[in-house]
Amino acid sequence: MHYALLIYQAEGLWEALSAAEQEALLGKHGALQEHTKQQGTFGAAVKLTPSATAITVNKEGGKVTVTDGPFSETKEVLAGFYVFQCDTLEQAIDYAERIPHIQAGKVEIRPIAFSDSRALLV
Amino acid sequence: MQYMLLIYTDDTTEPAPGTAEFGTYMQRYMEFTQEVKDKGLFVAGDALEKVNTATTVRVRKNEVDTTDGPFAETKEVLGGYYLLDCKDLDQAIEYAAKIPAAELGSIEIRPVMVFD
Amino acid sequence: MVIVDPAQAVIAQTVKHEWGRLYASLVKYLNDFDLAEEVLQEALVAALEHWPGEGVPASPRAWLLQTARRKAIDRIRRRRNFAAKAAELEVLLELERQEGEMTTDDTFPDERLKLVFTCCHPALGEQARVALTLRTLGGLTTTEIARAFLLPETTLAQRLVRAKRKIKAANIPYKVPDPDQWQERLSSVLAVIYLIFNEGYTATQGGSLTREELCGEAIRLGQLLTRLLQGEPEAAGLLALMLLHDSRREARVDGHGGYLTLEQQDRDRWDRGRIRAGITYLDTALSLRRPGPYQIQAAISAVHARAAAFADTDWHEITLLYDKLYELQPSPVIKLNAAVAHSFHRGAAAGLRALEQLQTELHRYQPYHAARADMLKRVGATEAAIEAYKSAIQLSSNQVERDYLERQLRKAAGRGGQS
Numbered sequence: 001m002h003y004a005l006l007i008y009q010a011e012g013l014w015e016a017l018s019a020a021e022q023e024a025l026l027g028k029h030g031a032l033q034e035h036t037k038q039q040g041t042f043g044a045a046v047k048l049t050p051s052a053t054a055i056t057v058n059k060e061g062g063k064v065t066v067t068d069g070p071f072s073e074t075k076e077v078l079a080g081f082y083v084f085q086c087d088t089l090e091q092a093i094d095y096a097e098r099i100p101h102i103q104a105g106k107v108e109i110r111p112i113a114f115s116d117s118r119a120l121l122v
Numbered sequence: 123m124q125y126m127l128l129i130y131t132d133d134t135t136e137p138a139p140g141t142a143e144f145g146t147y148m149q150r151y152m153e154f155t156q157e158v159k160d161k162g163l164f165v166a167g168d169a170l171e172k173v174n175t176a177t178t179v180r181v182r183k184n185e186v187d188t189t190d191g192p193f194a195e196t197k198e199v200l201g202g203y204y205l206l207d208c209k210d211l212d213q214a215i216e217y218a219a220k221i222p223a224a225e226l227g228s229i230e231i232r233p234v235m236v237f238d
Numbered sequence: 239m240v241i242v243d244p245a246q247a248v249i250a251q252t253v254k255h256e257w258g259r260l261y262a263s264l265v266k267y268l269n270d271f272d273l274a275e276e277v278l279q280e281a282l283v284a285a286l287e288h289w290p291g292e293g294v295p296a297s298p299r300a301w302l303l304q305t306a307r308r309k310a311i312d313r314i315r316r317r318r319n320f321a322a323k324a325a326e327l328e329v330l331l332e333l334e335r336q337e338g339e340m341t342t343d344d345t346f347p348d349e350r351l352k353l354v355f356t357c358c359h360p361a362l363g364e365q366a367r368v369a370l371t372l373r374t375l376g377g378l379t380t381t382e383i384a385r386a387f388l389l390p391e392t393t394l395a396q397r398l399v400r401a402k403r404k405i406k407a408a409n410i411p412y413k414v415p416d417p418d419q420w421q422e423r424l425s426s427v428l429a430v431i432y433l434i435f436n437e438g439y440t441a442t443q444g445g446s447l448t449r450e451e452l453c454g455e456a457i458r459l460g461q462l463l464t465r466l467l468q469g470e471p472e473a474a475g476l477l478a479l480m481l482l483h484d485s486r487r488e489a490r491v492d493g494h495g496g497y498l499t500l501e502q503q504d505r506d507r508w509d510r511g512r513i514r515a516g517i518t519y520l521d522t523a524l525s526l527r528r529p530g531p532y533q534i535q536a537a538i539s540a541v542h543a544r545a546a547a548f549a550d551t552d553w554h555e556i557t558l559l560y561d562k563l564y565e566l567q568p569s570p571v572i573k574l575n576a577a578v579a580h581s582f583h584r585g586a587a588a589g590l591r592a593l594e595q596l597q598t599e600l601h602r603y604q605p606y607h608a609a610r611a612d613m614l615k616r617v618g619a620t621e622a623a624i625e626a627y628k629s630a631i632q633l634s635s636n637q638v639e640r641d642y643l644e645r646q647l648r649k650a651a652g653r654g655g656q657s
Contacts, residue, residue: 008193044166047235048126053407055361057218057229064219066360071130071230074194096179107179108193111171123409210411233408
């Protein structure tokens with residue numbers, strides 16, 4: 001079963017880190033990716049740009065509207081996510097704990113219903 | 123440049139499995155996926171299970187805190203995503219508007235971070 | 239500042255008239271809003287150094303463009319790790335290649351249409367669109383824009399920085415939109431220009447001078463757009479609307495800064511030149527036979543402009559135009575305006591009947607109560623008129639408007655006392 005591990009954290013947290021801290025954080029991500037690739041459970045890893053660059057698209061009666069900003073204004077925003085193949089939810093939680101952002105933010109785990117990803121075929 | 127198209131919808135307003143609308147809705151999704159694949163824009167795409175399957179995990183002072191439910195209770199929730207490789211934001215908007223859920227919920231577009 | 243040197247005068251003129259065109263070309267070459275602004279500033283400093291001694295070049299704008307491009311080449315070369323960034327290297331090579339071909343020819347391509355669509359892209363916040371358009375196309379300084387919008391300069395500067403960062407990070411394209419996105423994008427551009435105009439026209443506070451500059455700037459942008467988009471009747475329609483409104487600017491206020499209605503205005507103080515220009519643009523737009531909201535609003539304004547006195551107004555024509563406008567933009571505010579026109583065409587009692595159906599939707603809207611008060615006064619329902627004026631005053635957020643309503647209230651109450 002595939003799980004999406006959605007990383008939510010307060011906006012600006014990454015930008016507030018020093019270069020050395022960013023480096024250390026990326027190192028931990030690298031280790032997690034390495035680990036899951038070895039186990040054959042790695043699906044995908046995506047880091048989004050800050051939500052300030054977001055736009056939201058709606059379509060009503062054939063008319064497309066584009067607005068500035070993320071879809072909802074929450075304190076914590078989606079910063080990125082992983083997709084892993086896990087046997088159980090416990091394994092997904094275990095991976096979640098290894099995501100460094102979990103120290104300050106939150107990781108939401110959602111099973112994937114179906115996938116079109118090439119990335120998941122690895 | 124890669125853009126993440128995040129699909130936010132209200133579970134209760136989407137066509138339910140078993141109804142005639144559901145079949146057409148899914149058919150449109152498949153056509154959309156085929157189109158972005160044919161155009162060479164498709165990188166990844168996943169549909170998530172309903173939000174009642176969500177679990178949220180936090181670690182504070184090395185204590186793991188696992189709770190039932192999504193990270194925030196909102197009417198519209200993340201239902202899935204497409205990761206597309208587009209030439210600019212306007213192309214990403216063009217395809218976001220073609221996702222069937224754009225007519226029911228909202229599609230948030232976020233550029234994917236490039237480390238260089 | 240007194241400008242004594244003719245070279246300085248030419249520089250000031252060039253900045254005023256050519257900033258947008260130069261900026262647009264530089265963004266095209268450099269694909270970078272910040273870099274474009276920095277090197278254009280540097281080129282202007284260079285002009286201040288060279289022109290007074292060496293004389294003004296044959297084409298000041300070509301000179302500035304060439305100088306700015308050289309400054310850009312220097313800057314990109316100086317950036318320490320530029321070799322690592324393929325995109326920058328590409329820009330540099332292209333700039334150097336073109337450098338050989340550069341002449342002091344005055345006729346370089348006009349890229350301003352791309353610039354206006356990027357600045358007014360709906361992915362940017364509305365306020366950011368306004369600020370960016372004024373800065374890049376209008377050449378207004380951050381200080382000037384902040385003053386005109388009564389904002390702290392740091393807030394305005396921040397807004398510009400964020401907008402430019404988003405253009406780069408989200409890769410908002412520097413291009414004229416594709417046909418299927420055209421209508422939405424064009425309406426965003428027109429809305430930004432009209433917003434700038436209205437900010438200046440419905441001046442509620444602040445120095446009137448800076449506010450007038452905003453109207454002037456919006457009209458200049460409207461003229462530019464009308465030139466660049468000759469097949470788009472709504473662009474000309476918006477320009478006509480702004481010119482016709484602006485023709486009444488002087489006549490709208492009395493000697494004490496009080497607001498005067500169309501009925502009270504001295505029509506000899508209307509700017510005939512602006513009216514003629516507005517009507518000419520309107521005729522051009524209408525001849526394309528694709529009516530839109532700006533053209534219809536301009537047509538309504540033109541009916542007023544053509545009437546020698548308030549009593550001569552063709553109210554029938556105006557009610558027909560409002561009906562047409564409502565078809566395109568069904569909103570209760572347009573119905574309200576239609577009801578006012580109706581009250582002059584068929585009488586205040588008819589106007590009041592038309593207002594009845596708007597009560598639920600507009601009871602929190604000041605102009606609804608002001609219009610109702612006026613009609614009630616005209617049918618002689620003084621007590622009800624006084625109550626309606628009081629409701630309007632309670633909902634009013636600006637002093638000039640409140641003063642006007644209070645004067646009307648006193649007049650109505652006075653008349654009530656005499657009867």
